[in-house]
Amino acid sequence: MRRSNLTRRHVLKTAALGSAALITAPYVSGVHAAGSLTLGCWDHWVPGANNALTKLCTQWGEKNKVDVHIDYITSQGEKDKLTAAAEAQAGTGHDIMSHRDWNIQVHQRVLEPVDDVVNQLIKTHGEISPVAEYLAHIKGTWRGVPTTVGAQVKPCASRLDLYKEHAGIDLRDMFPADEAKYDKAKTDKWDWDLYLSSAEKLFKAGYPVGLPMGQASDAVDWVGALFNSFGVVMVDDKDNIKIDSPETRQALEYLKKLMAVNPPEVYAWDDAGNNRWLISGKGSGIMNPPSAWAVAKRDNIKVAEQVWHHPMPKGPKGRFVGQLPQFYGVWQFSKNKSAAKDLLLHISQREAVAQLVDASYGYDLPSFKSLYDLETWKKVEPPLGTAYSYPPRGDEVTSIAGRPARPEVGAQIYNQAINTVMVAKFTQGNEKLDDVIKWASNELEGTLRA
Amino acid sequence: MVDAVQRTWAPGLAGERGAQRRGLHRFVRRRSTIAFVMCLPLIVIIAGLVAYPALYSIYLSLLNKAQTRFIGLGNFTFLLSRDVFWMVVWQSAVFALSAVFFKALIGLITAHLINNLPTKGQRKWRGMLLVPWVIPLALSSLGWWWLFDPTHSAFNWLIKLFGGDEIPWLSDPYWARFSVILVNVWYGAPFFLIMYLAALKSVPEQLYEAAAIDGANAWQRFLHVTLPMMRNIIAITVLFSLIVTFANFDIVQIMTAGGPRNMTHVFATYAFMLGIRSGDIPLGASVSLFMFPILAIAAVFILRGVRRRGREIG
Numbered sequence: 001m002r003r004s005n006l007t008r009r010h011v012l013k014t015a016a017l018g019s020a021a022l023i024t025a026p027y028v029s030g031v032h033a034a035g036s037l038t039l040g041c042w043d044h045w046v047p048g049a050n051n052a053l054t055k056l057c058t059q060w061g062e063k064n065k066v067d068v069h070i071d072y073i074t075s076q077g078e079k080d081k082l083t084a085a086a087e088a089q090a091g092t093g094h095d096i097m098s099h100r101d102w103n104i105q106v107h108q109r110v111l112e113p114v115d116d117v118v119n120q121l122i123k124t125h126g127e128i129s130p131v132a133e134y135l136a137h138i139k140g141t142w143r144g145v146p147t148t149v150g151a152q153v154k155p156c157a158s159r160l161d162l163y164k165e166h167a168g169i170d171l172r173d174m175f176p177a178d179e180a181k182y183d184k185a186k187t188d189k190w191d192w193d194l195y196l197s198s199a200e201k202l203f204k205a206g207y208p209v210g211l212p213m214g215q216a217s218d219a220v221d222w223v224g225a226l227f228n229s230f231g232v233v234m235v236d237d238k239d240n241i242k243i244d245s246p247e248t249r250q251a252l253e254y255l256k257k258l259m260a261v262n263p264p265e266v267y268a269w270d271d272a273g274n275n276r277w278l279i280s281g282k283g284s285g286i287m288n289p290p291s292a293w294a295v296a297k298r299d300n301i302k303v304a305e306q307v308w309h310h311p312m313p314k315g316p317k318g319r320f321v322g323q324l325p326q327f328y329g330v331w332q333f334s335k336n337k338s339a340a341k342d343l344l345l346h347i348s349q350r351e352a353v354a355q356l357v358d359a360s361y362g363y364d365l366p367s368f369k370s371l372y373d374l375e376t377w378k379k380v381e382p383p384l385g386t387a388y389s390y391p392p393r394g395d396e397v398t399s400i401a402g403r404p405a406r407p408e409v410g411a412q413i414y415n416q417a418i419n420t421v422m423v424a425k426f427t428q429g430n431e432k433l434d435d436v437i438k439w440a441s442n443e444l445e446g447t448l449r450a
Numbered sequence: 451m452v453d454a455v456q457r458t459w460a461p462g463l464a465g466e467r468g469a470q471r472r473g474l475h476r477f478v479r480r481r482s483t484i485a486f487v488m489c490l491p492l493i494v495i496i497a498g499l500v501a502y503p504a505l506y507s508i509y510l511s512l513l514n515k516a517q518t519r520f521i522g523l524g525n526f527t528f529l530l531s532r533d534v535f536w537m538v539v540w541q542s543a544v545f546a547l548s549a550v551f552f553k554a555l556i557g558l559i560t561a562h563l564i565n566n567l568p569t570k571g572q573r574k575w576r577g578m579l580l581v582p583w584v585i586p587l588a589l590s591s592l593g594w595w596w597l598f599d600p601t602h603s604a605f606n607w608l609i610k611l612f613g614g615d616e617i618p619w620l621s622d623p624y625w626a627r628f629s630v631i632l633v634n635v636w637y638g639a640p641f642f643l644i645m646y647l648a649a650l651k652s653v654p655e656q657l658y659e660a661a662a663i664d665g666a667n668a669w670q671r672f673l674h675v676t677l678p679m680m681r682n683i684i685a686i687t688v689l690f691s692l693i694v695t696f697a698n699f700d701i702v703q704i705m706t707a708g709g710p711r712n713m714t715h716v717f718a719t720y721a722f723m724l725g726i727r728s729g730d731i732p733l734g735a736s737v738s739l740f741m742f743p744i745l746a747i748a749a750v751f752i753l754r755g756v757r758r759r760g761r762e763i764g
Binding site: 077078081082085089102103105106107109213214215216263264265266267268269270273276277280282408411412415416421424425428429439442443446449 | 515516518528531532533534600601602618619620621622623626703706707708709710711712722723724726727728729730731
């Protein structure tokens with residue numbers, strides 16, 4: 001009897017090579033199937049920004065004979081998340097859906113792998129944001145394509161005049177609108193100690209900084225960035241709860257001092273609270289994308305003229321900024337996956353990204369560092385160069401609260417705002433530090449159920 | 451032959467068909483059938499929009515987070531071990547019980563005041579006092595949120611105008627609890643008002659006359675005539691309001707989203723946070739179902755009392 005040469009080892013090896021080839025293979029368009037394509041996209045808050053995306057999609061549709069239809073869904077009241085949850089449960093809906101922050105994790109089981117698209121983008125644009133990778137690269141498979149639209153970081157947005165007058169800090173000199181001119185000696189000075197001392201001076205002058213401490217994402221993001229720069233780890237990637245540490249105590253003690261020089265209402269602010277604080281002229285600084293500045297440009301130009309976006313303060317473990325990427329996911333039940341992937345690739349090309357960033361006045365931030373050199377960030381004004389340092393520059397690293405816990409756990413930590421509730425318990429509720437850490441440990445233990 | 455058989459059978463068949471028609475006619479004319487047919491649209495709506503979602507959420511609450519495995523009561527036992535969940539239970543109870551109490555009290559007082567107004571003025575007041583209940587709750591909550599705005603509160607502006615100190619309506623957890631309860635009372639009191647007014651109007655005038663002849667004063671008339679006659683309406687409105695208030699979502703979500711420090715979360719907002727925002731739909735479903743057995747038992751007792759009193763009166 002002739003024995004087959006096909007051994008189990010051979011099969012495994014062939015399968016592994018096949019999979020690797022499939023994953024690394026360049027994306028091949030299969031769009032000629034044509035038909036129609038429906039998108040459920042995040043409704044941009046910048047007037048006219050949706051038009052840029054519509055235009056790009058329409059052009060692609062006309063070229064490829066695909067009928068493209070876009071529904072813009074607001075994130076007010078989490079309506080976009082509700083729509084995604086309903087479509088995932090029903091197994092029907094749009095072909096492509098945009099997903100904010102952790103939603104790729106949430107719907108990973110019903111999302112089509114998009115390795116071919118993302119790998120092609122990495123090949124074209126280079127290194128991708130580690131936060132985007134953390135959120136959408138699940139068990140070795142990309143389940144979402146990082147968007148340009150709506151993706152953001154939350155660095156400092158400070159008043160040039162008030163910082164100069166009351167704290168003696170020239171932010172434009174420290175962070176000029178050209179990364180090549182960054183002076184390490186100056187930028188290194190911008191740490192959490194300097195931030196606190198300047199916040200105290202600004203508070204005394206009647207222009208406090210406004211740092212939200214509620215349970216909305218702006219609060220969770222800046223506290224997450226601060227925790228990272230102090231080296232606080234809530235849960236590590238092996239499910240060990242690490243919150244009871246000297247780093248946590250140091251960070252909380254620091255925050256006690258910092259929150260004392262914030263307005264008391266920060267504990268009730270939603271994501272618009274800090275924007276209003278800056279726009280009203282009462283506040284000297286917030287941590288936010290250029291949305292507050294853009295509204296000030298419309299409603300209070302005197303304030304807008306003095307707003308400068310610049311990196312976050314540095315801590316003992318580095319300089320971190322909160323990042324919230326968005327993703328496009330292709331549902332497994334989509335009828336036109338091939339066309340969907342081709343469209344996503346099209347709107348992620350440099351020229352398309354440049355149009356989208358421009359339409360949002362620089363608010364939208366792609367997940368590829370190589371695209372941070374787009375003209376928009378250099379040219380928006382007033383003041384000229386205000387948004388230049390909105391994309392992470394210098395030694396600033398993007399981060400998200402909840403990391404490095406495995407993403408299922410991180411999603412719970414982030415969405416339940418465990419970090420800001422901890423801080424509020426200690427700073428507003430005046431609970432004992434040990435009790436706060438014990439409470440957080442208990443809550444974190446609950447997140448591990450995920 | 452075949453024709454003959456058909457002819458032979460034809461009168462019999464016609465008679466049978468006639469009997470069937472008469473039976474169908476009788477069936478259609480029966481009152482219970484008409485009642486059933488008329489209720490059918492409602493039954494379909496309730497089955498589709500209430501029963502099915504309720505059963506589906508029970509099913510969801512028995513699954514694991516990924517909804518791939520049946521875990522029995524695992525989600526419920528997990529919830530029972532969480533501090534925040536017990537805080538939510540406590541807050542929901544405080545929110546619902548205090549709001550229903552004040553709604554009932556205000557409803558009762560205003561119903562009496564309106565009932566004692568001349569008929570001409572009554573309609574005007576009734577219409578005006580119903581306005582909070584008619585405005586969509588999401589809109590009115592937004593209006594209240596502007597009044598309580600953490601930084602630019604209209605109430606605080608007024609308080610400062612008169613030389614007072616600002617009140618942290620939404621940033622202090624205890625004031626925030628007060629604020630959401632206040633808005634719920636403002637919204638729900640007209641429902642009690644209208645129900646109690648209807649009940650007051652149905653109390654026979656002879657009873658008051660008899661009580662007056664016996665020398666009862668106003669308070670005694672209220673205690674021994676009005677209140678016993680209104681007991682059923684009070685019980686039913688309190689039950690309905692308790693169920694609706696325990697399930698309230700809009701007010702808390704719009705005004706505080708459960709903060710500060712999770713101290714204003716109620717079942718619905720906590721379920722939303724776990725189920726939709728954190729993507730754990732089975733756990734969210736478990737939270738939303740948690741009050742179901744307690745409210746169901748309360749409903750059984752309250753409705754039994756209502757039936758018993760109804761029989762006594764009948």
